[in-house]
Amino acid sequence: MKREQAIIIGGGMAGKLIAAAISPYFLHVQILEKDPQPENKNTVRKGIPQAHHIHALLHAGDHALERLFPGFQKDMIKRGSIKIDSLRDLAWFHHGVWKLRYKSGYPTLLQTRPLLETYIEERVNQTANITYVYGTKVQSFLLTDDQSKVCGVEVLKENKINKVSGDLVIDTSGSVSFTKGWLEKQGKTVPEEKVDIGLCYATRKFTLPEPPNDFKIKIIYPNPAKETIGGTLSMIENNQCIVTLNGYLNSLNPAEVKDEQGFIHKTAMLPLPDIYQELQKGTSESETAIYKVPHIMWRHFERVNLPAGLVVAGDSICRIDPVFGQGMSIAALEALAIRDYIASTSPTGQLKKLQKQLAKIIAPAWLMVLCEDFRFDEVKGKKPLGLKVLQWYVKQIFLLSAKNKSIYKDLVRVTNLVSPAALLFKPATIIEVLKLKKEDVEKIDS
Numbered sequence: 001m002k003r004e005q006a007i008i009i010g011g012g013m014a015g016k017l018i019a020a021a022i023s024p025y026f027l028h029v030q031i032l033e034k035d036p037q038p039e040n041k042n043t044v045r046k047g048i049p050q051a052h053h054i055h056a057l058l059h060a061g062d063h064a065l066e067r068l069f070p071g072f073q074k075d076m077i078k079r080g081s082i083k084i085d086s087l088r089d090l091a092w093f094h095h096g097v098w099k100l101r102y103k104s105g106y107p108t109l110l111q112t113r114p115l116l117e118t119y120i121e122e123r124v125n126q127t128a129n130i131t132y133v134y135g136t137k138v139q140s141f142l143l144t145d146d147q148s149k150v151c152g153v154e155v156l157k158e159n160k161i162n163k164v165s166g167d168l169v170i171d172t173s174g175s176v177s178f179t180k181g182w183l184e185k186q187g188k189t190v191p192e193e194k195v196d197i198g199l200c201y202a203t204r205k206f207t208l209p210e211p212p213n214d215f216k217i218k219i220i221y222p223n224p225a226k227e228t229i230g231g232t233l234s235m236i237e238n239n240q241c242i243v244t245l246n247g248y249l250n251s252l253n254p255a256e257v258k259d260e261q262g263f264i265h266k267t268a269m270l271p272l273p274d275i276y277q278e279l280q281k282g283t284s285e286s287e288t289a290i291y292k293v294p295h296i297m298w299r300h301f302e303r304v305n306l307p308a309g310l311v312v313a314g315d316s317i318c319r320i321d322p323v324f325g326q327g328m329s330i331a332a333l334e335a336l337a338i339r340d341y342i343a344s345t346s347p348t349g350q351l352k353k354l355q356k357q358l359a360k361i362i363a364p365a366w367l368m369v370l371c372e373d374f375r376f377d378e379v380k381g382k383k384p385l386g387l388k389v390l391q392w393y394v395k396q397i398f399l400l401s402a403k404n405k406s407i408y409k410d411l412v413r414v415t416n417l418v419s420p421a422a423l424l425f426k427p428a429t430i431i432e433v434l435k436l437k438k439e440d441v442e443k444i445d446s
């Protein structure tokens, strides 16, 4: 027996992926999106302004998308995505060293977020029992008479308030989600971790006369604590490249990178001049897009006694530091977890453990991000236990990734969310870490 109707609040990446994942278990799935339908399919909507910026797809996300939409990779390549070998074609400068480059057999795709999202939206719209409704803002949840279960939502559409009922409501409205505030009005406190990082993104697209012949994506990450601004140049569809600058602790001033000249000038200030040198020959193809992430946050809904029939997912739970490219992949992993959970419970079954499972997907990614973000002295927030030791160990791993193939491969698997962090604590790796000479580390730091 299938459940009747699922309602998804917000048609961003998490909303679409979860709708696709759970559609076999419901007669009908409705995605309610507040934005009006865009006239052109590749337009960046008001509700997802981050789509102007570089969006890396980690291996975990790539694999999950292939499971949700069989044929995904082939289709995307036909549409212009660039298939790369993640270790050979990525030039990654981090903690003062270049990571090794070699053929790994770990492929991934490069493309703009609109190219990716348009494809996913098309696949979702091809699913007979999913309806994607634009121009519908969800304002509140509806509760059963005994207040124990969410049984639908109240929406604002064309200035009219309506009610939409459903067996399951999944909030994927992103970091602006009203669920925490709504629960608090019901007397339930949602514990929240917040870390102030003062991050600013600035992005422009360029055409280069010749694509770079020795890489497809180059990341120049700042060496904390003394450097705070990094940059990435990634090839994308239509023979263009996208260049993103990211500055922590409010060190990137949007006014200084607003015009082409200011933007290119800033790339010259990066720890290495590589991106600046590429852009000398480039032609700018867009305005500068700016996005600020003053803080990252994790709302711990798994610690709250949520009413039955309500699940929270995607950025509504956790806005993670986007520099590490994890958000869409976490959403894709959550979609698979929600699907598997629903598949294994009866239509009247409880969903309490599901919220805890979603928290388990977020936890390792969140710790990885805190480990790196707290290397900047002025980042403010609650530090995890044992942070100093973890930071020391992970730094050795980063440095070893410049000369040890096997350790680098393990690091790539962990940062791409396909293997647990335990992979970096194998006895052979611990021995290599302990052998790394103090002078080597100091040389890089100086």
Ligand SMILES: Cc1cc2nc3c(=O)[nH]c(=O)nc-3n(C[C@H](O)[C@H](O)[C@H](O)COP(=O)(O)OP(=O)(O)OC[C@H]3O[C@@H](n4cnc5c(N)ncnc54)[C@H](O)[C@@H]3O)c2cc1C
Pocket: 009, 010, 011, 012, 013, 014, 015, 032, 033, 034, 035, 046, 047, 048, 050, 053, 054, 055, 056, 057, 058, 136, 137, 138, 139, 172, 173, 174, 175, 176, 177, 201, 291, 293, 313, 314, 315, 316, 322, 323, 324, 325, 326, 327, 328, 329, 331
């Ligand atoms: C600058 C930046 C760069 C990023 N780079 C990467 C990257 O490289 N790789 C990566 O994987 N991730 C990246 N991310 C993260 C990624 O964009 C998100 O994690 C991912 O898209 C999942 O978001 P979401 O769908 O949960 O929320 P959102 O993208 O915020 O979508 C929420 C949707 O809900 C709608 N909505 C909001 N309120 C309501 C309401 N009341 N009723 C109806 N609809 C509503 C909004 O209009 C929107 O469409 C980046 C994020 C930022 C900010």
